[in-house]
Amino acid sequence: MELINKERLWETVHALAAITIEGKPWTRRSFTAKYNQGREWLMNQMREIGLEVEMDAASNVIGRLIGTDPSLPSIVIGSHTDTVPDGGRFDGIAGVLAGLEIARSLKEQSIQLKHTIEIVDFTAEEPSEYGLSTVGSRAWSGNLSEEMLSYTNSDGQTLAEAISFAGGNPNEIEKCKKVKDKIALYLELHIEQGPVLLNKNANLGVVTGIVGIQRYKIFVDGLPNHAGTTPMDMRNDALTAASEMTLALERIAGGKYEHPVVGTVGVFNNFPNASNVVPGKVEYQVEIRSISEEVIDRVASQFLAEADAIAERRKVGLKIENVSRSKAIIVNDEIKQLLTNACRSITDHVIELPSGAGHDANQMSLLAPVGMIFIPCKDGRSHCPEEWAEKEDLYLGTKAMLNAVLEFVK
Numbered sequence: 336m337e338l339i340n341k342e343r344l345w346e347t348v349h350a351l352a353a354i355t356i357e358g359k360p361w362t363r364r365s366f367t368a369k370y371n372q373g374r375e376w377l378m379n380q381m382r383e384i385g386l387e388v389e390m391d392a393a394s395n396v397i398g399r400l401i402g403t404d405p406s407l408p409s410i411v412i413g414s415h416t417d418t419v420p421d422g423g424r425f426d427g428i429a430g431v432l433a434g435l436e437i438a439r440s441l442k443e444q445s446i447q448l449k450h451t452i453e454i455v456d457f458t459a460e461e462p463s464e465y466g467l468s469t470v471g472s473r474a475w476s477g478n479l480s481e482e483m484l485s486y487t488n489s490d491g492q493t494l495a496e497a498i499s500f501a502g503g504n505p506n507e508i509e510k511c512k513k514v515k516d517k518i519a520l521y522l523e524l525h526i527e528q529g530p531v532l533l534n535k536n537a538n539l540g541v542v543t544g545i546v547g548i549q550r551y552k553i554f555v556d557g558l559p560n561h562a563g564t565t566p567m568d569m570r571n572d573a574l575t576a577a578s579e580m581t582l583a584l585e586r587i588a589g590g591k592y593e594h595p596v597v598g599t600v601g602v603f604n605n606f607p608n609a610s611n612v613v614p615g616k617v618e619y620q621v622e623i624r625s626i627s628e629e630v631i632d633r634v635a636s637q638f639l640a641e642a643d644a645i646a647e648r649r650k651v652g653l654k655i656e657n658v659s660r661s662k663a664i665i666v667n668d669e670i671k672q673l674l675t676n677a678c679r680s681i682t683d684h685v686i687e688l689p690s691g692a693g694h695d696a697n698q699m700s701l702l703a704p705v706g707m708i709f710i711p712c713k714d715g716r717s718h719c720p721e722e723w724a725e726k727e728d729l730y731l732g733t734k735a736m737l738n739a740v741l742e743f744v745k
């Protein structure tokens with residue numbers, strides 16, 4: 336009997352993807368009513384299967400298939416159901432729903448494992464309106480600090496309030512912290528979000544490592560003034576200063592290093608943002624990523640030094656907030672071998688590759704051995720309305736994930 340139901344898996348992905356904010360394609364931003372609606376849908380699916388369902392204090396959604404030996408550490412299969420703006424048709428939900436299908440198939444076939452299987456939708460894996468990403472898995476790893484809970488969005492609402500809105504209890508975050516020997520293995524299926532699998536004509540990818548990410552919030556304070564009456568040599572223009580800093584980041588990250596590194600300014604807010612006002616203030620966000628911590632540090636320190644010099648020369652104020660740093664991880668050989676064997680039991684077209692995207696696996700690596708399986712995405716693109724994956728690849732990846740679990744528990 337076929338263990339994984341390909342059509343049902345595909346239908347669940349499209350059912351959840353369809354729960355989006357009107358007018359914003361494939362968008363289910365964390366801490367919104369639509370996000371809560373999507374998680375209600377997921378918890379109902381979990382209840383229908385007969386899983387034990389919990390929402391923890393960080394509002395992580397957990398569905399448990401209890402094992403015959405509860406004294407054993409659990410196997411966690413997770414990802415996230417929140418999205419970036421305008422893109423998330425498969426990013427995150429493919430992994431959560433692959434886990435759901437695995438639990439459903441085991442239950443249907445009355446396959447009782449010794450280990451408990453936990454299917455987890457980690458809260459706010461994407462950088463949220465509060466600037467922080469991997470909120471839920473940080474709560475498990477103990478990396479969700481009081482200071483982070485006080486981070487605010489543009490309306491001044493705190494992350495703690497947002498977690499309450501999502502159904503969590505920010506006063507009990509401590510209770511989410513997992514002890515190391517409680518989890519035997521963490522697995523995540525994810526779309527690659529890049530072109531490597533396509534270019535190498537592979538159906539499945541075994542992830543060798545995941546980049547670390549350094550994130551800053553940067554505040555540039557100039558002097559708002561009349562655009563018509565303020566001569567060019569008498570301006571303290573926050574926007575041109577922030578723009579020069581942005582181009583400096585692009586140049587520095589574009590340099591030659593022993594490991595690939597990327598630097599991006601993805602958020603850039605100008606105030607008062609009026610055509611006839613010299614910009615008084617700019618708030619922007621920087622992220623620097625590499626598999627090498629040392630290269631991240633080198634790019635970051637050179638960028639911060641140049642931003643400082645630009646601010647000085649342009650006579651604007653500069654404030655840097657260190658929002659977060661997730662460490663790069665290397666997947667251990669034993670887990671890589673487990674996943675490679677599982678993938679090769681399904682298809683010959685399997686390669687190894689690093690992940691340029693961050694994942695909940697970064698935080699989970701502090702608690703247990705982690706492994707990820709990638710499936711290809713159309714044109715290698717993600718975080719956009721065109722994001723797409725094929726039914727067959729999702730099915731192959733889910734089957735491989737199940738085979739890895741069955742092999743691991745032997």
Ligand code: HGY
Pocket residue numbers: 426460461462468691692693694
């Ligand atoms: O931003 C990332 O790397 C991931 O998509 N959260």
Ligand code: MN
Pocket residue numbers: 419426461718
């Ligand atoms: Mn993403």
Ligand code: MN
Pocket residue numbers: 415426427460525694
């Ligand atoms: Mn993701």
Ligand code: MN
Pocket residue numbers: 414415427460525693694695696
């Ligand atoms: Mn992820």
